[in-house]
Amino acid sequence: MSAPPAPPPQQHAADAPPAERTGPGLVRRVWASYAFRRIRQSVFVIWLVATITFLLMHFMPGDPIQIMAGRLNSSGMSHEQAVATATNIISYDPNANVWVQYLDFLKGLVTFDLGNSLTNPSKTVFEHVMEYLPWTLFAVGAGVALAIVIGLTVGMAAAYRRGSAxxxxxxxxxxxxxxxPNYILIAAVIVVGYTMLGVLPFLDMRGRITAGVEPGFNLVFFxxxxxxxxxxxxAFAFTATGSFMLNMKAATTEVLTEDYVTVAQARGLKAGRISRGYVGRNAMLPIIPQIALQLGTLVGGSIVIEQILQYPGAGQMLMQAISNRDYPVVQAAVIILATSVVIASLIVDLFLVRVDPRIKTEGQEA
Known part of the structure; x- marks a missing residue:
């Protein structure tokens, strides 16, 4: 009886034929990769947000021409002159075909040309948004950074002292x-600090910068x-701090029961090394996606905070654009905010895959 034929030798990726490394095989591997799949999902989400925003803005009641004409009419101009002037200023035809407007909108979105503001035609939409967006991103970013430092430190300490006072x-x-809600908490801070105790200079803290201070790279401006x-x-740190604190406590408590922590303690490693290298590093893994989520939630919820504190950021700009029916500015603001959140989530996911490859494996099995 003859022996069964030997199995063919396994071929390593480096020994694969050139066609599989550079041809359709490479394209299939790239297309099926976790990173490219997440990029496709992110692009789809951005397109979906842009489309919904376009439809909502164009089916909302109200006409930007009539709104501007009403303002001109209240200043003493006749109705006919006001309508003619508003039509001349605003290069927008509300009666144009929706599909034509949608295709033009997608074309402008791909080419990063979203047109000019209807209420301020001398500025492009991007220039108008960038006057406000950096201030919101600065406040939200600083608030989340403060929340990360306080929340993670306190949460980890609470887990080590679980059951204590x-x-x-x-x-x-x-x-x-x-x-x-953070707007209730910050309102309470203003009432106590400004109205009751008189130690909070709330009136002087309104706005972006003090009159007379010139923007620039200097300590006075910063x-x-x-x-x-x-x-x-x-205000932005309030909610994020509580969330990070509770989640870090839960994650740290779970990690402290793992076998590798017990083994590290049995080996006689110092408590500080175990806390940083074993407990803290692994407890941080489920917290990282929540950081991106908090950024998106706080940026989207900045409207109320900026209205209460009279802080001219993206939220206040968005409210003004909605009331003026400034469609290009509203669309650009919503898309930019949504895109920043989607990109932050994408970066976090790709970073987590590098730190914990099990995420990619679970995604492929699903």
Whole structure:
């Protein structure tokens, strides 16, 4: 009886034929890769947000020409002159075919040309948005950074002291900060600090910068900008701090029960090394996606905070554009905010895959 034929030798990726490394095989591998799949999903989400925003803006009641004409009419101009002047200023035809407008909108979106503001035609939409967006991103970014430092440190400390008075107190504070809206908390800070105690210079803190301070790369400008952004930063840090605190406590408590932590303790490693290299590093993994989520939530929820604190950021700009029916500005603001959140989430996902390859494996199995 003859022996069965030997199996063919396995071929390594480096020994694969050139056609599979550079031809259709390479295209299939790139197309099926986790990173490219996440990029496709992100592009689809951005297109979906852009399309929904376009439809909402064009089917909302109201006409930007009539809104501007009403303002001109209230200043003493006749109705006919006001309509003619508004039509001349605003290069927008509300009666144009929706599909033609949609295709022009997609073309402008791909070429990064979203047109000019209807209420301020001398500026492009991008220029108009960039006057406000950096201030919101600065306040939100600083607030989240502050929340990360406080929330993760306190949450980890509470997990190490679970069951103690410190643990119960910090858990209660975290639940309170997470459950109460940040605009109510910052309103309470203003009432107590400004109205009752008189120690908070709220009137001087309104706006972006103090009159007379010139923007530039100098300590005077940066210090004044931080002074005006203190209350928004605190407001944005409130909710994020409570969420990070509770999640970090839960993640750290779970990691402390893992076998590798027990083994590290049995080997006699120092508590600080175990805390940083074993516990903290692994407890951070489920927190990283929540950072991107908090950024998106706070940027989207900046409208109320900026209205209360009179901080001219993207939220206040968006409200003004909606009231003026400035469609290009509203579309650009929503798309830019949504795109920044989607890109942040994409970066976090790709980073997590590098840190924890199990995520990619679970995604492929699903």
């Amino acid at each position: 410190f643990d119960h107190a910090m858990t209660s504070i975290g639940s309170f900060l997470t459950g109460v 210090g004044d900008a931080i002074f005006h952004a203190i209350l928004p930063i605190i």
